[in-house]
Amino acid sequence: MILSECNPGFSGYVKSIMGEGNVKKRLLVMGVTPGSMITVVKKAPFGDPIEITIKNYSLTIRKEEASYITVEKGDEKK
Amino acid sequence: MNTVAICGNPNSGKTTLFNALTGSHQQVGNWPGVTVEKKVGKFKAAEKTISIVDLPGTYSLTANSIDERIARDFIIKENPDAVIVVVDQTNLERNLYLVLEILEMKKKVVLAFNMSDETQRRGISINTENLAKELGVKIVKTSASKKEGLNELKQAIIQTLENGKETQLFSYSEKFMKYLSQTEEILKKHHSDNFVDYGWTALKILEGDTEIKDSVSQETMQDIDKLTASMSQEFKEDPSIIVSEEKYKFISSLSKKYVTRKKVNESWSDKVDKVVTNKWLGIPIFLLVMWLTFTLTFTIGDIFNGMLDEGFVALGEWAGAKLGEGMLSSFIVNGIIGGVGSVVVFLPNIFLLFLFISFLGDVGYMPRAAFVMDKLMTKIGLHGKSFIPMILGFGCSIPAIMSTRTLESKRDRIVTILVNPFMSCAARLPVYTLVAGIFFPQNAGFVIFTLYVLGILISIISALIFKKTLFKNEESVFIMELPPYRLPSIKSILSEAGMRAFMFLKKAGTVIFAAVIVIWLLASLPAGVEYAGEESIIGIFGKIISPIFKPLGFGFWQASVSLFFGFLAKEVVTGTMGTLFGGEEILSQVLPQFFNSVSAYAFLVFTLLYTPCVATIGTIKQEIGAKWALFSVIYSFAAAYVVSFIVFTIGSIIF
Structure with a gap:
C-alpha cells in the first residue's frame, strides 16, 4: 500500500521508502524509517497535505512525499 | 574563558533554556556572511564564567540548509569546549538522532533532557541513568519554562568541562x-x-x-x-x-x-488541534487569527503612533524656535527630526506585529497555518510556509525576507523572496495616507485598501509567472513537524518582539539618517541655489529622468526626485515631496496643480510596486545573492511601470 492512498485512521508500519536523494534523506532524518509505526491522523482542509504520527510525534507531509512511502497494515515488524 | 555551544531540535525549548541560563547577559549579532542571528550569552557557575553560544535549531547536521551548516561549522571550526544538546523528552527518538551526530563529532557533551513536566503528563518515563551510562555522557533533566534543573545543568557543564570524556563511535550493525x-x-x-x-x-x-x-x-x-x-x-x-x-x-x-x-488520556493539545486544523473550521480559524493580528496591530498601534507623532512635532517646533530660521535649522528640524521621526512612528506597529507573530510561533500555531494553507499557496506558486513571510511583509520586508529561511527548497525560497516586496509594507502607508487624503478625502480608506489588494494580486501573478518560467521543473518539499501546542512564556515573547523592534529601528534609522543628509546636500548644492529649487543638483537630475514618467501621468521633476529618494526608504517619498514643494503643510494646495485623481492613484500604484528600498535589496542580496537582487530591482520597476501605465491610461479614458 502507498501512504498517499491511505485514509485518516490508517495504522500500520513503514515498509520502504522509494525514490532517492534529498526527499528520501529528509524523511529518514525525520524518523520515517522502515519498520516504524505510522498512523494517518487527518488531511488538511483541501485534502492535502496530510498529518501522520511517526515515532510518537506529529509530522505533516504532502501527498507527493507520501507517495514515496509504502506501508502495511498491522503491528510493528522487523 | 570556556565556551560551550547549545544546540537542539526546533521546538525542543532550546531558546527558553538559553534565556534561562544566561538571563539578560546576551548579545545578538549575525553569523559571518549570513543574516542568521547569532546569540551569545554568559553564565556563572562554581566561580567560573562560561560563554555560551546559541546554535540554530536543527534536526541533523548534514549541512543541507543554512542553519545546519552554521551549527556544524561552529562545532568543527570554532571547536567549543563542550556542547549542550537540548532534548525534547516527549519526542526522544527523533531528538536522539541529532544527539548521535554530535556525539560522533567527538565533543564533550551534556544532554539537557527538557520538557520534564510534559513528559510526565504524557506517561513517558525514561531511565536516564542507564541511558547516560550507555552513551557515556551526563544527562540532566530540565524544565526550561519552569526554570527547573538549571543549577544541576550548570554543575554538569562544569564537571564535563573538567573531566568529561569524548565519546567513541557507536557500534552499528x-x-x-x-x-x-x-x-x-x-x-x-x-x-x-x-x-x-x-x-x-x-x-x-x-x-x-x-x-x-x-x-x-x-x-x-x-x-x-x-x-x-x-x-x-x-x-x-x-x-x-x-x-x-x-x-x-x-x-x-x-x-x-x-x-x-503508559497509555494516557488525549492531551489538551490534541483536543485543540482537532478544532484548529479541522476540515471545515481550519480555514475560518486561520482567517480569524490573521484578522485579529492585523486589527490589533493597527488599532493598538495607532494610539501610540499618534502620541509619538505629536512628540516629534513638538520636538521639531521646540528645536525650530531655539535655532531660528536658516539652513542648519531646516536641516535639523525638517531633515533629521522629521525624517527620523517618520520612521520611529512605525515602531509601535512593528513591535505589536512581532509580538503577535512570536506568540503564534511559540504557541505552535504557525506550522498549523502552513498545514492548512499549503494547498492554496501551492496553487498560486508558493508554499505553505511562504504565508508567514508574506504576512510579515505587511510590516517590513526585511524580517519577512529573513524569515524565508524556514523554506527548505531553493525554488520556494527564491519565489517567496521575490514576490515579498509587493506586499505593502508599513513604510508605504504614510505616502498613501498623504496622497489619498488630498485626492480622495471622502474614501481614502477604501483607496488605500485597493492598493493592498493590488499588491497581493501582483505578488500572486508574479509567483505564478516565476513558477511557470524560471523554475519549471524544480522540486518543492513539504516535510514539517507539528509540535504540541504549548503555553508560551510572556517574557520570551516580549523580549523577542523588543529585539525585532530594536533591529528595525537600528536598520531603518541608519538608512533614513543617511538619506536625509544626502537629500539635504543635493538640494543645497551648488552653493547659492534656492533650497531644492530647479537649479539644485536634485532639480537638474529630476528634470533629466522625469520624461520617463510622462506616460504614467506624473512627468514632473518633483515626482521623479521623490520616487528616486523613496529608493532609500519608501516613507522618504512623503518627506521629499514636502521639501520640494515647500513644506508638507501646503501639499494639499500645491499637489492638485500637478496631479489629477487618476495620476495621483497611478503615482500610488507606482509607489506600491516599484523597486524595494535599499535595505530590502541588501537583505535579498545577502539571502539569495546579487543576481536575484538585481533581478528584483529590474522586475519590480518594470511591474510598477506597466501596471501604473495601465491604471493611468484606462483611468483617463473612464474618468
Whole structure:
C-alpha cells in the first residue's frame, strides 16, 4: 500500500521508502524509517497535505512525499 | 574563558533554556556572511564564567540548509569546549538522532533532557541513568519554562568541562561496521596524518558529505567509490540512506531498553488541534487569527503612533524656535527630526506585529497555518510556509525576507523572496495616507485598501509567472513537524518582539539618517541655489529622468526626485515631496496643480510596486545573492511601470 492512498485512521508500519536523494534523506532524518509505526491522523482542509504520527510525534507531509512511502497494515515488524 | 555551544531540535525549548541560563547577559549579532542571528550569552557557575553560544535549531547536521551548516561549522571550526544538546523528552527518538551526530563529532557533551513536566503528563518515563551510562555522557533533566534543573545543568557543564570524556563511535550493525572500517583503512592509507578523527571522517564520507569528500584526494575517493558500490549492492540502498537507517536502528534499541510509555488520556493539545486544523473550521480559524493580528496591530498601534507623532512635532517646533530660521535649522528640524521621526512612528506597529507573530510561533500555531494553507499557496506558486513571510511583509520586508529561511527548497525560497516586496509594507502607508487624503478625502480608506489588494494580486501573478518560467521543473518539499501546542512564556515573547523592534529601528534609522543628509546636500548644492529649487543638483537630475514618467501621468521633476529618494526608504517619498514643494503643510494646495485623481492613484500604484528600498535589496542580496537582487530591482520597476501605465491610461479614458 502507498501512504498517499491511505485514509485518516490508517495504522500500520513503514515498509520502504522509494525514490532517492534529498526527499528520501529528509524523511529518514525525520524518523520515517522502515519498520516504524505510522498512523494517518487527518488531511488538511483541501485534502492535502496530510498529518501522520511517526515515532510518537506529529509530522505533516504532502501527498507527493507520501507517495514515496509504502506501508502495511498491522503491528510493528522487523 | 570556556565556551560551550547549545544546540537542539526546533521546538525542543532550546531558546527558553538559553534565556534561562544566561538571563539578560546576551548579545545578538549575525553569523559571518549570513543574516542568521547569532546569540551569545554568559553564565556563572562554581566561580567560573562560561560563554555560551546559541546554535540554530536543527534536526541533523548534514549541512543541507543554512542553519545546519552554521551549527556544524561552529562545532568543527570554532571547536567549543563542550556542547549542550537540548532534548525534547516527549519526542526522544527523533531528538536522539541529532544527539548521535554530535556525539560522533567527538565533543564533550551534556544532554539537557527538557520538557520534564510534559513528559510526565504524557506517561513517558525514561531511565536516564542507564541511558547516560550507555552513551557515556551526563544527562540532566530540565524544565526550561519552569526554570527547573538549571543549577544541576550548570554543575554538569562544569564537571564535563573538567573531566568529561569524548565519546567513541557507536557500534552499528556488523554488516555496516565492516564497510566503515574499510573506509577508514583507505583514508589511513592515503592520508596518513591529515585527519584528527578517521572514524568520523569515514562516516561522513559514507553519508555523502560534499565538504568532507572535497577534502580528500581523488585517488582516495576512487577507492572509496568502489567500496560504496559493493556496499550499495549488499544493502540494496544508497550509503547515505544506510547511515541514517543504522542510526535509527541504534536509537530504537536504546528506546526499547530505557523508555516505557503508559497509555494516557488525549492531551489538551490534541483536543485543540482537532478544532484548529479541522476540515471545515481550519480555514475560518486561520482567517480569524490573521484578522485579529492585523486589527490589533493597527488599532493598538495607532494610539501610540499618534502620541509619538505629536512628540516629534513638538520636538521639531521646540528645536525650530531655539535655532531660528536658516539652513542648519531646516536641516535639523525638517531633515533629521522629521525624517527620523517618520520612521520611529512605525515602531509601535512593528513591535505589536512581532509580538503577535512570536506568540503564534511559540504557541505552535504557525506550522498549523502552513498545514492548512499549503494547498492554496501551492496553487498560486508558493508554499505553505511562504504565508508567514508574506504576512510579515505587511510590516517590513526585511524580517519577512529573513524569515524565508524556514523554506527548505531553493525554488520556494527564491519565489517567496521575490514576490515579498509587493506586499505593502508599513513604510508605504504614510505616502498613501498623504496622497489619498488630498485626492480622495471622502474614501481614502477604501483607496488605500485597493492598493493592498493590488499588491497581493501582483505578488500572486508574479509567483505564478516565476513558477511557470524560471523554475519549471524544480522540486518543492513539504516535510514539517507539528509540535504540541504549548503555553508560551510572556517574557520570551516580549523580549523577542523588543529585539525585532530594536533591529528595525537600528536598520531603518541608519538608512533614513543617511538619506536625509544626502537629500539635504543635493538640494543645497551648488552653493547659492534656492533650497531644492530647479537649479539644485536634485532639480537638474529630476528634470533629466522625469520624461520617463510622462506616460504614467506624473512627468514632473518633483515626482521623479521623490520616487528616486523613496529608493532609500519608501516613507522618504512623503518627506521629499514636502521639501520640494515647500513644506508638507501646503501639499494639499500645491499637489492638485500637478496631479489629477487618476495620476495621483497611478503615482500610488507606482509607489506600491516599484523597486524595494535599499535595505530590502541588501537583505535579498545577502539571502539569495546579487543576481536575484538585481533581478528584483529590474522586475519590480518594470511591474510598477506597466501596471501604473495601465491604471493611468484606462483611468483617463473612464474618468
